[in-house]
Amino acid sequence: MTAANPPRVVVVGAGFGGLWSLRTLARAPVELLLADRHNYHTFLPLLYQVAAAELEPEEIAYPVRSILRGHPRARFVLANVQDLDLPGHRVLCDGPPLVYDYLILALGSVSHVFGIPGAAEYSLPLKSVDQGIVLRNHILESLEHAVREPDAERRRRLLTFTIVGGGPTGAEFAGALAELLYGPIKSDYPMLDFREVRVLVVEASEGLLAGLPQSLRDYAPRRLRAMGVDVRLRAAVTRITPETVHLKDGTIIPTETVIWTAGVRGDPAAENWGLPMARNGRVAVLPTLQLPEHPEVYVVGDLAYVEQDGKPLPMVAPVAMQQGETAARNILRQINGQEPLPFRYKEHGMMATIGRNAAVAQIGGRTFTGFPAWVVWLLVHLVQLIGFRQRLVVMLSWAWDYFFFERVVRLILPSMPRTVPHSSENPADSWQKPQ
């Protein structure tokens, strides 16, 4: 008499959705395999700080195998997933196929330019560590080129940094960038006229930080403007060229650095594999997070389109974590012969940081701005960072910045191409950008 093989669960994607599934399944009687095309988890909420030379890439990336040490039953495989064989229960990738009894897809999202001419070619996305490094290098190189540029017009273009999109990423990055440029960078470049240095946030809608309570949304542009950021609301971008951003009202902004934070969509791999699409490149799933007609396949995180109270759930880390847990628990229910339960998102709060001592936060029914919100933001992110060493090092970097008004990572390093494509142009490379 032999015991039956334990059911095999494959999780694709080591973002928040994937890791929280894994955590929930780690002690269950299943065989667990995690696949990702990177060997690290990216703490995306702090990615903008890598681009703003505030944190080192290593501080927001954590080796997957270190995480798995705590879960000896789980295995990891570094793999580029290329297709799904749903009838055959197989994930096809560049190595041997991964065979599953249950599958959790947590591919995340990529940046999305909505077909705006020039946006894919001439704006820089901010959705992966590599893109964060490219953006940091680009900003620092623009300053270096400005130093030796005799033509005043070109120099001003080099010194104009335009952020398209006023969501959390855009607003947080604008604050961090203004602090970088008007702080440590100013000491590094005494020969530059800092009246020529400009940071713009261009947002198509009425205000920044859509989705937050109005009092917090009012605070953000006020605070950013006080920091020297030029905030343009009701300003829809119609076209981007290597030297300009064009707005709907005819305004032309001369700028050689455009950061695109105005849109994300589900990873295009899911659409390419023929999964049922809802909206915005996100997969139509059942309330239980299962694929229709494939009860053994779950989709979680940014890639899953789920409505709650008539509105689509936002593409943020807490949703992904909770969905990862729900998918894992539903699989355990199925194994035990029970029905999977529908997912319901419990919102604990939302927050965004604008800069030094300045943030907005909503926790429970209460809202905070300024210093108290900033302290809350700091503590929450420190606690969430995976790994004790990461926490320690990030805290050191932040303390250093805070007390010495300094930035630690002003290196154009390593030498990489000055632009990386938005992932939608490079499907082979795009299957996994953890949300």
Next chain:
Amino acid sequence: MTAANPPRVVVVGAGFGGLWSLRTLARAPVELLLADRHNYHTFLPLLYQVAAAELEPEEIAYPVRSILRGHPRARFVLANVQDLDLPGHRVLCDGPPLVYDYLILALGSVSHVFGIPGAAEYSLPLKSVDQGIVLRNHILESLEHAVREPDAERRRRLLTFTIVGGGPTGAEFAGALAELLYGPIKSDYPMLDFREVRVLVVEASEGLLAGLPQSLRDYAPRRLRAMGVDVRLRAAVTRITPETVHLKDGTIIPTETVIWTAGVRGDPAAENWGLPMARNGRVAVLPTLQLPEHPEVYVVGDLAYVEQDGKPLPMVAPVAMQQGETAARNILRQINGQEPLPFRYKEHGMMATIGRNAAVAQIGGRTFTGFPAWVVWLLVHLVQLIGFRQRLVVMLSWAWDYFFFERVVRLILPSMPRTVPHSSENPADSWQKPQ
């Protein structure tokens, strides 16, 4: 009555030679310009620790503009130097030309494969931060590929790491790599059979660490072997393929990772620009470090060929620092109408670390091995690291490794091509690898 313009000194290269020239000139009545194609100084003596996932790249790279904050008279320009116009006193680069009254060339060296077939194509060099990152990624990717490789022969090739050259870089890297693989990596890959994991050092001469006293040279292979490293002496490499290293005695080592530390030469740019060559791509200079027939041009560091007591000076940091100081002082003498003085190297000591609690050091007339030498090595390198923050962070990383037997940076990050050319193949890219 107007004062004459101060003489203009251009320093090319922000390695040890360039920076030590700059320091010496910083308070003198000259106009100072430093040019480098990177915006950071690289602390090359610790580069091997980046490749061994022990330090983050940011810990051994320091922004040049931060260094210059202490020297307000000096300016920096990020530039790719393309040629010299010696008669016109101009350095030609991708921006406007740099006009000088005095020039200090400190281009450093690049790795050199002596025409051994396959070495340029299939071995990885270790002479720049970018190369260190590529090597780290390659090692970690080899382990990931080995995990999913069913073919035992290919798996063993993936798990065989061959270091060609037993000088300080080769010996230090071998020790660090063995500690990485048999320590933290072993905990990360419980599914691998670590009897299949091999680190080899292949050295053509009689022993490791040529140039050090015999007692220290005897210690190194003994210690490395005790750590599990396969040290092959009198083993000349005749050919490298993607899957093998061929030795003169007919031995074929199946291996997919070959690290080339067996040779360096002066930066080929100097030869391309028509400077007078001595040996090994190094420029023939007068004892005063001046170019013959160009008393206004100095060459320092690895690029300068200088003999002392009938032997060429080694290509190491202390020589470059002292030559940088001498060149700077000679320029000040020339400005004051005095004759430049010949350079004389004062050796304070030599040291190399083999691993945990194990190093060799010669200081003054005394030699140390083992733990005492290791403590000396540690303190000397900490003191030499530029910048207080770098020292603090490196110390933390080392302490972490030491007490937790852990490595901090096991990330395949960022995604870069798996191989970089040896610089000699890519002259456009090679003018500045600080020694």
